Amino acid sequence: MKTALLFQHVGLFVLLVLIVSVVYNGLRRENVAEIVKVGLQRGLFFVLVSLLVFGAGGYLLAQWL
């Protein structure tokens, strides 16, 4: 149950970050294919970094505490 909730929230986080990234990277760009490509690339990078920092870092911090 806890694992399912965790994956549900991670999925919502990934979806929200990707949507925000695509819209934000569309500002001052005109080519839609480029907007989607750059937005998804940067969004996925942000997701990976934030999951690493907050996920792994939070896990290690919880072990230490």
Added chain:
Amino acid sequence: MSDGGGTAAAAPRLSPITVLLCIVATWVVPGAGHWLLGRRRKALLYFGLIAFTYLFGMWLADWRNVRLDQETMDLYFLGEAVCGGFTLPAWFFTRSLELSFEQPLLDAGLLFSTVAGLLNLCVMVDVYETACPRAVPAEGATA
């Protein structure tokens, strides 16, 4: 007007009333301002993403996240209200639904719908930037 591929700098100068109309149109329907400015594909992209985010948020919260009767949701409503064309009907048609704070994804739904509203604010700024492009600084000019 061109469809997506043209540069903003090549666009003809628009009157302030037209620019204001495009921004208001975006407030009512996300992407409508870009559509009126001829950026059809970008308009469809923005409409699809923002409408999906807003409605997905409402679905997550069981259609109970657009409320004016909860003090804790006032700021969220402010964010959602930037999507005026969605928020006003959503508030009107769902205001009689009873709110339960035990709804597990109420916070996530609030977040999605509010983020959709804030993204629409960015899109409104982009409409202004598209309609009134800033002058490109000359080569070698210092900031």
